[in-house]
Amino acid sequence: MGQRAKEKELKGVIPGILRILDKFSPYIRQQKLLIAGSFLALLLETGLRLLEPWPLKYVFDYILIPAHNNNTNLTHTYGLSPVVLLTLSAVGIVVISGVGSIAAYISTYGMSLAVVRVLSTVRANVFHHLQHLSLSFHQKSKSGDLITRVTADIEKMRTVTVKTALPLFTNTFSLVGMLGIMFWLNWELALVVTAIFPLLFLLTSQMISRIRKFAKKHRDSEGVLAATTGETMGAIKVVQVLSLQEMLHSVFSTQNQKSLDEAIESLRLSAALERAVQILMAIIIAVVLWRGSHVVLHKELTPGELLVFMTYLRNAFEPMRKLSNQIGQIAKATASGERVVEILDYEPNVQDLPGAKPAHPFFGAVRFENVFFGYDTGKDILKNISLTVQPGQQIALVGASGGGKSTLLSLILRLYDPEAGRILIDGQDIREYTLNSLRQQISVVLQESVLFAVSVRENIAYGKLGATDKEVEKAARLANAHEFIMNLPQGYDTILGDRGGTLSGGQRQRIAIARAAIRQAPIVILDEPTTGLDKKSEYIVNSALAKLTEGRTTFIISHNLKAVENADIILYVEGGSILEQGTHPELMRLGGYYATLYQIQGIVEPEGDIYAVEA
Numbered sequence: 001m002g003q004r005a006k007e008k009e010l011k012g013v014i015p016g017i018l019r020i021l022d023k024f025s026p027y028i029r030q031q032k033l034l035i036a037g038s039f040l041a042l043l044l045e046t047g048l049r050l051l052e053p054w055p056l057k058y059v060f061d062y063i064l065i066p067a068h069n070n071n072t073n074l075t076h077t078y079g080l081s082p083v084v085l086l087t088l089s090a091v092g093i094v095v096i097s098g099v100g101s102i103a104a105y106i107s108t109y110g111m112s113l114a115v116v117r118v119l120s121t122v123r124a125n126v127f128h129h130l131q132h133l134s135l136s137f138h139q140k141s142k143s144g145d146l147i148t149r150v151t152a153d154i155e156k157m158r159t160v161t162v163k164t165a166l167p168l169f170t171n172t173f174s175l176v177g178m179l180g181i182m183f184w185l186n187w188e189l190a191l192v193v194t195a196i197f198p199l200l201f202l203l204t205s206q207m208i209s210r211i212r213k214f215a216k217k218h219r220d221s222e223g224v225l226a227a228t229t230g231e232t233m234g235a236i237k238v239v240q241v242l243s244l245q246e247m248l249h250s251v252f253s254t255q256n257q258k259s260l261d262e263a264i265e266s267l268r269l270s271a272a273l274e275r276a277v278q279i280l281m282a283i284i285i286a287v288v289l290w291r292g293s294h295v296v297l298h299k300e301l302t303p304g305e306l307l308v309f310m311t312y313l314r315n316a317f318e319p320m321r322k323l324s325n326q327i328g329q330i331a332k333a334t335a336s337g338e339r340v341v342e343i344l345d346y347e348p349n350v351q352d353l354p355g356a357k358p359a360h361p362f363f364g365a366v367r368f369e370n371v372f373f374g375y376d377t378g379k380d381i382l383k384n385i386s387l388t389v390q391p392g393q394q395i396a397l398v399g400a401s402g403g404g405k406s407t408l409l410s411l412i413l414r415l416y417d418p419e420a421g422r423i424l425i426d427g428q429d430i431r432e433y434t435l436n437s438l439r440q441q442i443s444v445v446l447q448e449s450v451l452f453a454v455s456v457r458e459n460i461a462y463g464k465l466g467a468t469d470k471e472v473e474k475a476a477r478l479a480n481a482h483e484f485i486m487n488l489p490q491g492y493d494t495i496l497g498d499r500g501g502t503l504s505g506g507q508r509q510r511i512a513i514a515r516a517a518i519r520q521a522p523i524v525i526l527d528e529p530t531t532g533l534d535k536k537s538e539y540i541v542n543s544a545l546a547k548l549t550e551g552r553t554t555f556i557i558s559h560n561l562k563a564v565e566n567a568d569i570i571l572y573v574e575g576g577s578i579l580e581q582g583t584h585p586e587l588m589r590l591g592g593y594y595a596t597l598y599q600i601q602g603i604v605e606p607e608g609d610i611y612a613v614e615a
């Protein structure tokens with residue numbers, strides 16, 4: 001492999017680290033005092049580490065060797081008697097090691113604290129950012145994978161930075177110091193030692209990018225595993241009903257094996273690199289010992305100095321041996337970090353425009369002007385939609401499945417922005433309002449309302465943050481939910497199961513209506529809110545909805561034409577266009593799509609039955 005190719009491989013990790021540092025720099029800057037203090041302690045620790053072998057040198061050169069040579073007349077050295085020198089050296093060993101340990105403690109603790117603080121801020125920000133990313137991003141992402149990025153990937157970065165990167169940083173510092181002193185003692189021997197660096201560089205650069213590649217694959221596979229687990233657990237009822245357990249188990253096992261294979265490959269590469277470095281180091285030690293002994297015999301170096309040299313080499317050896325493993329770990333953490341940065345790099349495509357202002361309390365006039373929209377570019381789902389709605393009007397959207405009804409209403413909430421045309425509320429383009437102030441004035445009840453695994457009270461109060469208990473109860477009464485809530489084990493304080501799984505469909509809808517009602521929003525969106533309910537539940541939910549929507553601009557999607565025949569405007573939507581528009585009598589007179597559908601429903605469903613077939 002050519003030198004250029006090797007450089008290219010190393011380039012993967014270093015820019016990765018730089019990208020991560022750059023993205024995290026605002027959070028790192030918040031900890032600058034702590035980092036600076038820990039760095040000073042690190043300098044002191046390094047200095048003392050370099051001093052460690054020197055007492056031995058003095059004992060060897062000035063006491064032991066002369067004594068060994070039968071020099072009974074030991075001279076004073078530096079004006080000190082041999083006993084004082086010996087005592088000072090012994091005390092020196094303890095003091096150097098003691099103070100060095102305190103400095104090491106301060107630097108390790110300080111740096112670790114800074115890392116933990118930075119990463120916990122990063123994690124909180126990633127979570128915040130994720131919540132603000134547009135629906136289009138979330139619809140394309142796997143939630144399990146996103147969870148892994150927020151949890152396991154950040155945790156990986158934390159452990160590796162604290163346990164690996166910081167010690168590596170410290171070791172690199174002392175290595176530089178040791179090399180400086182080695183050159184000062186004997187440049188020839190020091191050159192032999194430095195000869196190892198290009199070799200080390202070649203070896204590690206060759207392996208590092210492969211380790212990183214497998215680590216990234218492994219992390220991605222872990223994300224896929226988490227996604228499969230999340231998806232399966234989230235839909236466990238469907239899985240059991242359809243007996244999908246064995247099929248999903250086999251999918252999971254394949255993914256699991258793939259993830260393990262990648263993990264093993266990156267472990268194997270790390271281990272191979274570590275052993276190779278170990279052999280390299282043994283060769284260097286042998287050469288230095290061989291050559292160093294000659295130098296001592298030629299009196300160019302004292303035996304004590306060779307001892308210092310060898311001690312440095314041994315001290316350097318350990319970190320260097322670990323270096324390969326550490327670099328492997330750092331490569332893995334870099335892969336994790338890049339996955340986190342990937343999220344932070346996503347810009348929400350629906351966000352507050354510059355100059356957006358908080359909306360005034362809406363009257364509820366809504367206007368679509370030649371609106372075009374598609375989820376994927378080049379494929380229009382909505383085509384040239386124009387519509388005018390007066391405050392307080394009830395608008396029903398009916399038509400075939402997949403015609404674009406839900407999409408049309410999601411544009412009012414700015415879950416997506418139109419590709420062409422505009423939507424106005426009270427005469428002003430909704431993009432000129434801040435997102436929050438726009439959405440706060442729209443209440444939504446969907447077909448399957450999602451409840452959170454918190455108390456009933458909190459679930460309702462999520463509709464208006466800071467709502468009082470009185471407001472919650474009032475909303476629940478309006479939604480015909482108060483009675484059944486009071487019959488729950490802890491009333492309003494009953495904690496619901498995941499996604500409200502402990503309640504019936506009708507009860508969930510009524511809590512969702514209470515959540516919508518507490519907002520007292522001037523615009524209400526109902527997307528098939530009674531689908532899937534039995535007759536009795538439907539009746540109760542419908543009466544709650546009637547109270548919720550009274551006097552408010554209301555958009556309702558329904559497949560049951562009888563349920564919406566009293567609407568002020570009925571829109572027949574198909575293929576992304578409004579094909580017919582008017583009141584029930586007008587559309588019946590027209591004798592078009594609506595009238596045909598209405599008649600079909602009347603034939604299939606006996607008169608008065610509020611159930612309807614899907615169009």
Ligand SMILES: Nc1ncnc2c1ncn2[C@@H]1O[C@H](COP(=O)(O)OP(=O)(O)OP(=O)(O)O)[C@@H](O)[C@H]1O
Nearest residue numbers: 139375376381399400401402403404405406407408
């Ligand atoms: N997130 C999405 N990404 C890509 N295409 C989508 C997405 N959501 C909906 N679509 C497509 O857009 C079209 C309109 O869907 P939409 O849900 O608005 O129809 P609908 O009239 O509300 O249908 P239904 O009555 O079944 O709810 C469909 O062809 C659908 O497949």
